[in-house]
Amino acid sequence: MNHLNVIAVCIGVLVGGCSQKAAEPVVSAGEPLGLQMVRTEAQLKKYPFRTLLEFEASTDPVFVKVEGEKGKIDRRRKHTGEGSLIIERGSKAMAVRVDLLFSGSAFPGRWALAGAYFYAERPQRLGAVYEVQGTAVAGVNVQIPGGQWTPVMLDVAAGTEGKQLPIGVLRFVFDGGLGQAVWCDDVLVMDNTQVVVDSGWVIRERGFEFVVEKAGVFTVAMKTPEASDQGWRLEEAGAVRARFASKGKEKSCTIYSDGRRIVDGKMTLLGGANAAAIEHHPNPGQVSIATEMGRVDRNSAEDLNNDGYSELTGAYQIVAAAPRIELTLAPQAKPLYCPVLEISGLPAGNVLVNMEGRVVETTARLANARLLVVLPGTLTRPTLVSLRVSQ
Ligand SMILES: [Ca+2]
Ligand SMILES: [Ca+2]
Numbered sequence: 001m002n003h004l005n006v007i008a009v010c011i012g013v014l015v016g017g018c019s020q021k022a023a024e025p026v027v028s029a030g031e032p033l034g035l036q037m038v039r040t041e042a043q044l045k046k047y048p049f050r051t052l053l054e055f056e057a058s059t060d061p062v063f064v065k066v067e068g069e070k071g072k073i074d075r076r077r078k079h080t081g082e083g084s085l086i087i088e089r090g091s092k093a094m095a096v097r098v099d100l101l102f103s104g105s106a107f108p109g110r111w112a113l114a115g116a117y118f119y120a121e122r123p124q125r126l127g128a129v130y131e132v133q134g135t136a137v138a139g140v141n142v143q144i145p146g147g148q149w150t151p152v153m154l155d156v157a158a159g160t161e162g163k164q165l166p167i168g169v170l171r172f173v174f175d176g177g178l179g180q181a182v183w184c185d186d187v188l189v190m191d192n193t194q195v196v197v198d199s200g201w202v203i204r205e206r207g208f209e210f211v212v213e214k215a216g217v218f219t220v221a222m223k224t225p226e227a228s229d230q231g232w233r234l235e236e237a238g239a240v241r242a243r244f245a246s247k248g249k250e251k252s253c254t255i256y257s258d259g260r261r262i263v264d265g266k267m268t269l270l271g272g273a274n275a276a277a278i279e280h281h282p283n284p285g286q287v288s289i290a291t292e293m294g295r296v297d298r299n300s301a302e303d304l305n306n307d308g309y310s311e312l313t314g315a316y317q318i319v320a321a322a323p324r325i326e327l328t329l330a331p332q333a334k335p336l337y338c339p340v341l342e343i344s345g346l347p348a349g350n351v352l353v354n355m356e357g358r359v360v361e362t363t364a365r366l367a368n369a370r371l372l373v374v375l376p377g378t379l380t381r382p383t384l385v386s387l388r389v390s391q
Contacts, residue, residue, distance in 0.1 A: 044151055044190065050111070052101050053187040056081040064187075065095045079117045079149045079185035087182045092174055096187050098130075099167040107167045108156045111189035112207040114170055115153035119183040122146040126182075127175065128154045132168035140227065153190065155207030155227055199239040201257045210234060212242060212255055218271035220255065240364040240372045241340075243313065252302075254313045258338065258374075265304060265311040276337035276378055283334035284309035285379065287316050287341075293325040294318055294345065315342035315372065323347050323389040329375070330382035341373040341385070349391040356384055 053060045061071035066087050071094070074086035087094050098107060098114065108114065115128060123146045129139040137159035144150040154170070174182070197203040201214040208227035213219040222244060225231035230248030237243075244253040254262040259273030267281040287296050287308055297303075297319050302312035309316050318327065320343050329339055346369070353360035353373050362374035375385065 044153075044192075047190050047192040049188050049190040051080075051186055051188045052098075053085075053096070053116075054080050055083050055085045055185055061085060063097045063100055065097070067091050067093065074183065077119055077183040077185070079119065079183075081185075084119070084183040084185035087174075087178065087184060089179065089181050090177045091182075092177050094172045094184065096170040096172075098170050102167050108160055108189070110191050110193075112155065112157040112192055113153040113190040114156045114188075115151060116170075116172070116184050116187040117149045117151050118144050118172075119149045119185070120144060120146055120180055122180060124178075124180065124182055125175070126152065127173040128152050129171045129173065130154055130156045130159070130168055131171055132160075132165045137165070137168070149185070153208075153226070155209060156189075157207040158209050158221075158227075196234065197237045197239065197242070201239075203234070203237050203242055205234070210244070214257060214259070214271065218259055220261070220270060222253070236366060238364045238366060238372070240362060240374060241313075252312045256314070256340070256374075260314060262312065262314050267314065274337055274378075276335060279334045280337040280339070281311075281314060283332060284316070285329050285331045285336045285339065287318060287327055287329055289318065289325065289327040291321075293322050293327070294320040294343075297344070310342070313340075313342070315340040318343045320345040320387075323349070323391065324387070326384065326386045328382050328384050329379060331379055336375075336379040338377070339375045339379065341371075341375070343371045343373065343387070344369070346371055346387075346389050347391060349389040352388045352390065354386045360385075 053063060055061070055073050058073070061073060064071035064085060071085045073083045075083045077084050114130065118126065123143055125141065125143045127139065127141045129136045138154050138156055140154055142152055144152065193204065193206040195202065195204045201212070203210065203212050208224040210222045210224065210232065211219065212222070223231045225233060225247070230246060230250070232244040232246045232253060235243040235245050240257055242255045245251065250263050252264055259270040260277050261268050261270050267278055269275065269277060284307065289295060296308035297317035298306040298308050300310055300317045302310035303317060304311045316329070316339060318341055323346065329336065348369070351363055351371055353363055355375055360373060360375060362376070364372045366372065373387070
């Protein structure tokens, strides 16, 4: 059995029982909050990876230093194979010589994440740092739960991208020294690069970061919860819009491919987005629709004042009652810059949207079957929009 098979089998065994438990943060009172490793085995195992050390061969510990000494293999615990590396009580640090392991080749190269699985009987805080010539280019503080093997991975891509850096050392630090023994088994690198959207703009995930990019117009990087307690999860992504949610200070972020960005209801503009959008956002227009065709949804969670316009997503909320609807959008205090309609209740099929006889080109179906329609230009008077789904 080669290395890849060994770890794939072991991860598979762990998935059922452990992933749920790993989702609960375990934090001791009085200590600074450690990041929770929210990426579980189940999520990690879909990515290509390479096992660097599995602590079976007697040569493996050569690449590892615990308290400045060569590491020791222990057969009482294992994540893969027969043995693991033991880090004795009282130890303050363990270092993996990535420079030796990747000697003669590029690092990180294609790999975005580097790290290891750890086991402790009780919850254990630890720091992980990727150091190049004594300088940390990536780092994270986490707390692993007790009684289960937990991956502690570090984004080694974000801090090194585009720089010609020599290969460094992966260091795991136990502040104040370990109060218990900790085992490490399987040091690995992983490539979790995923292009989520490539359609006029690109949304990709690499390491613990999302990059939202419209070539030549804007690029935004957003950290994921593994990299920051202010990190973002991707909730929705398509050709027109992406939505992120966070448990940090800022909770909601919506980005449109035209550069409109709304964070917790406040709009800013990325790149060359039109400034009229800023005035439109707090001054939405009014949608009128015949009852037999549908209704304005004033109760969506993202609509903070129940007027049918969602402050959090910058879209008018409409529920269709038929496959063919007509509605009027009337400006109130300010002109309406490229208004976005979000329509639920439409059947599947091709959609044709007209605005006063003009075909509306920018539409997108979301994963939840809702339709987004971006009306072109700036509306200064009541405007008729008709929409038809052909099945
Ligand atoms: Ca092993
Ligand atoms: Ca509203």
